[in-house]
Amino acid sequence: MRLLMMRLPTPVSLCAPVPLCLAAAAVLLSSPAQAAPRPSCAATDDRAFPVTTRIHGGPDSYEAGGGYGTWYLDLTNTTTRTCGNIHPVVVLVDERRALEPTQPRLEFYDGTAGARPHPVRFERTDADELVGAFTDDRDRFRGFTVAPGKTLTVKVRLALTSDAEPNEVTANAAVVQRHDGDGDWVGQSNDYRFDIEAEPARRPEPASEPASKSTSEPASEPASEYASKSASKSASKSASKSASESAPAPDAAATTTPAPDGHLSLADQLAGTGLGPTVALAAAALLLVTSGALLLVRKRR
Structure with missing residues (x-):
């Protein structure tokens, strides 16, 4: 320079x-x-x-x-x-x-x-x-x-x-x-x-708000009524399976479909524990009989 x-x-x-x-x-x-x-x-x-x-x-x-x-x-x-x-x-x-x-x-x-x-x-x-x-x-x-x-x-x-x-x-x-x-x-x-x-400050992206829970969800059913309904549904499934013996038995994963109210049936929950469909159906039938007996006792009283 x-x-x-x-x-x-x-x-x-x-x-x-x-x-x-x-x-x-x-x-x-x-x-x-x-x-x-x-x-x-x-x-x-x-x-x-x-x-x-x-x-x-x-x-x-x-x-x-x-x-x-x-x-x-x-x-x-x-x-x-x-x-x-x-x-x-x-x-x-x-x-x-x-x-x-x-x-x-x-x-x-x-x-x-x-x-x-x-x-x-x-x-x-x-x-x-x-x-x-x-x-x-x-x-x-x-x-x-x-x-x-x-x-x-x-x-x-x-x-x-x-x-x-x-x-x-x-x-x-x-x-x-x-x-x-x-x-x-x-x-x-x-x-x-x-x-x-001045260079404009970069504004952070607004955080997305969590979705509000619906206030119109149906109230949960009493445990006894829920168990009775689940057992009835499981017994119906058992009758349907015995009518078609030639059909292959579904595995545990395929039977875990949610009930219409959004909950898994008791049989499905038991099957998910690894006990197998036969044990699960037997437990559901036993629960159905027990629930019916309890209801009769209550009515007589």
Whole structure:
């Protein structure tokens, strides 16, 4: 990196604001010097910059961690000579002085059809401004050329990383024409102010509520009545099985079908213990006889 020495083509009184002048005087341009420097821009008025510069079209705010916002930089050559080797230098001044050089992601387009954007690397100055020059050695970008009396519009896009704090930022562009190891300060833009908004917090998915239990479930039957009904159903099954001796005996797993009220019959529950269908049916029949006897005793009393 080399410090680019600056020559001011206009009186120092035009250096406003002061932070922008300091940043422009300390800008770093690392591209190799041209073998034959191009002619210098010369303003017709000693109190005006030869390249009128204007930032426009940018959004009012950027979301940290969000996408790019696009804006434009107009370079108007007010002279009768071609201005070549022009390098805009963007200066970012944030209110909180918390913006880090790696947080702004700034890229510019050189106007070449199909060309990818050029990244801008920021440096921090002693006055806590971030300064980034439009230069790219990788793609051998040597600056813009603006014809006499013409305006060149440079497309720029900016994004902020997710760790950027909420802030208010002012962007300016100083325009430098490079000559070998030094250069001329030939333009200065208007202010472009924008906010940095915090990345929205990720809201957790609402927990699914447990299904409410139905209040219309039928009341459970008394144990004696339930046992009697289950035994009757089991006895009916026994009669049906004895009528068809040629049919193979079902295994225990196949006989465990729920009763219409949603409960397993007592025979099915006994069969599930591994006692076998014969023992289960015998136990059910015994229970049926016992239940009938108990009912007769109660009626006689």
